[in-house]
Amino acid sequence: xxxxxxVDIITLQEFPEEVVSDFTxxxxxxxxxxxxxxxxxxxxTAAAKMRGEPIDHxxxxxxxxxxxxxxxxxxxxxxGVGIKICSGPMLERTGDLVAILSSLQPRxxxxxxxxxxxxxxxxxVLYSAMEQFCVDVIIGQGAGAKTVNLxxxxxxxxxxxxxxxxxxxxxxxxFGITERLDFYHDHELQDIVLRYAQYLDFSLATDAALRIAxxxxxxxxxxKKLTRRMRDFAQVNxxxxxxxxxxxxxxGLLGIxxxxxxxxxxxxxxxxxxxxxxxxxxxxxxxxxxGEDSGTxxxxxxxxxxxxxxxxxxxxxxxxPPLVLAKLRKKFLGQASLL
Numbered sequence: 001x002x003x004x005x006x007v008d009i010i011t012l013q014e015f016p017e018e019v020v021s022d023f024t025x026x027x028x029x030x031x032x033x034x035x036x037x038x039x040x041x042x043x044x045t046a047a048a049k050m051r052g053e054p055i056d057h058x059x060x061x062x063x064x065x066x067x068x069x070x071x072x073x074x075x076x077x078x079x080g081v082g083i084k085i086c087s088g089p090m091l092e093r094t095g096d097l098v099a100i101l102s103s104l105q106p107r108x109x110x111x112x113x114x115x116x117x118x119x120x121x122x123x124x125v126l127y128s129a130m131e132q133f134c135v136d137v138i139i140g141q142g143a144g145a146k147t148v149n150l151x152x153x154x155x156x157x158x159x160x161x162x163x164x165x166x167x168x169x170x171x172x173x174x175f176g177i178t179e180r181l182d183f184y185h186d187h188e189l190q191d192i193v194l195r196y197a198q199y200l201d202f203s204l205a206t207d208a209a210l211r212i213a214x215x216x217x218x219x220x221x222x223x224k225k226l227t228r229r230m231r232d233f234a235q236v237n238x239x240x241x242x243x244x245x246x247x248x249x250x251x252g253l254l255g256i257x258x259x260x261x262x263x264x265x266x267x268x269x270x271x272x273x274x275x276x277x278x279x280x281x282x283x284x285x286x287x288x289x290x291g292e293d294s295g296t297x298x299x300x301x302x303x304x305x306x307x308x309x310x311x312x313x314x315x316x317x318x319x320x321p322p323l324v325l326a327k328l329r330k331k332f333l334g335q336a337s338l339l
Contacts, residue, residue: 023199024070026077032195033188033220034067037179041071044177054107054156055079056176057130059115061164063303065221066181067159072111083109088118091233094125098135098150106153115159116166123171130157130174151187162299183218183307186210192220193227202231203240208247215251215260215302229254259308264292264301269310272320273328279319286318 017261028042028254048055055075059185060068069085076083082105091097091112104110112118118126129135133152159175161167172178184192190206190213197204204212212230216223233250234242248258254262267290272279275289287294302318305311310328320328 009184023196025074028078029073031067031074032191033184034071037181038071040179041075042078044211045075045201048107049079052107054081054154055109057157057174058159058177058179059164059167059172059175060160060179060181062156062162062181063183063219063299064162065219066183067220068181069111069113071111072158072160076109079107079109081105081107083111085111085113087113088115091118091122094122094283095126097122098137101129101135101152101155102150104153104155107155109155109156109158111158111160113160114162115171116161122335123168126157127174183303184216184220185218186213187209189213189216189218189220189223193223195225196227197231197242200227200231202242204230204242204247205244207244208242211244211247211251217260218307226251226254226256260304261310262301264290265305265310268297268301268305269302269320269328270332271320272311273325273332278322278325278328280314280317281319282317308321 028038031038044055058072060071062068073083084100084104086100100110100174121164125135133154135150135152137148137150148215157175159167159171164172164180187210190210193209193212194204194206197209208230213223214225216226228249230242230247233239234246237246239246251257257266261269268286268295271286271289272281283294283298287297290297306313309321310324311318
């Protein structure tokens with residue numbers, strides 16, 4: 001068995017420097033996963049280009065790291081137009097949004113990440129901008145102030161949100177295309193890992209890539225992060241090829257077990273099983289016991305545990321499903337004294 005040495009020091013000049021820029025697909029064919037969504041977006045993009053019109057406004061929802069920004073860039077590339085990127089919390093004043101909107105060229109795209117966090121006053125400016133391609137601007141102050149209608153170039157607003165339920169009804173209704181991105185399958189993530197490893201210029205066995213994919217929580221962003229860490233350990237340990245054994249040992253050093261569970265995942269399950277007998281337990285109680293923010297647990301850790309069947313939500317709180325409880329009791333029983 002190969003031994004992983006996390007602290008060995010070698011001359012790093014022998015290896016290429018960390019690649020700062022990331023590989024991003026430039027067209028729909030290069031984008032892996034989300035097949036049904038990708039096919040629909042390709043049709044919308046091609047039809048709008050044929051008509052010489054902007055694509056209808058789009059709302060992307062779903063967990064972070066699944067490709068909402070990347071798909072928007074691909075559509076802009078296919079349309080041959082520009083795209084501007086900002087986030088909802090950054091738009092503190094209506095003037096910030098008006099400045100961005102007035103700078104857009106015909107058919108350009110404006111991508112607003114976390115659009116559900118856009119301030120209310122700024123959001124109301126979007127209503128007329130999305131429907132009529134104009135905004136009302138107040139010039140002057142006091143009794144001499146007057147409202148001027150500022151026309152805008154026809155554009156496409158792409159809104160991205162991780163919490164679609166927090167969007168107001170007036171804003172949601174103005175999106176002509178509403179799509180949700182879902183978690184990726186392991187074989188899709190395996191393809192992403194292999195291609196990214198090639199981009200990073202290091203060798204990774206196919207079964208090792210599948211092992212990384214299994215630990216990536218169904219998210220390409222996590223898969224890429226783990227692939228970069230594998231390259232770090234491979235360089236330090238002078239590995240010409242990362243095989244399955246090496247990857248599994250490295251994941252162990254990173255706190256990820258054979259089931260793809262992180263240290264925090266296991267801590268959540270351990271507390272539920274050993275301290276509360278499997279639940280149900282309220283989210284705030286779990287957060288206070290493990291010392292983590294409840295919002296982080298709900299957004300980062302819960303989706304993976306729910307999808308894998310380790311956790312379920314009830315009206316009384318979170319609990320371990322009965323069919324899994326016996327397995328987890330066996331796993332954590334020997335560690336009860338460590339609590």
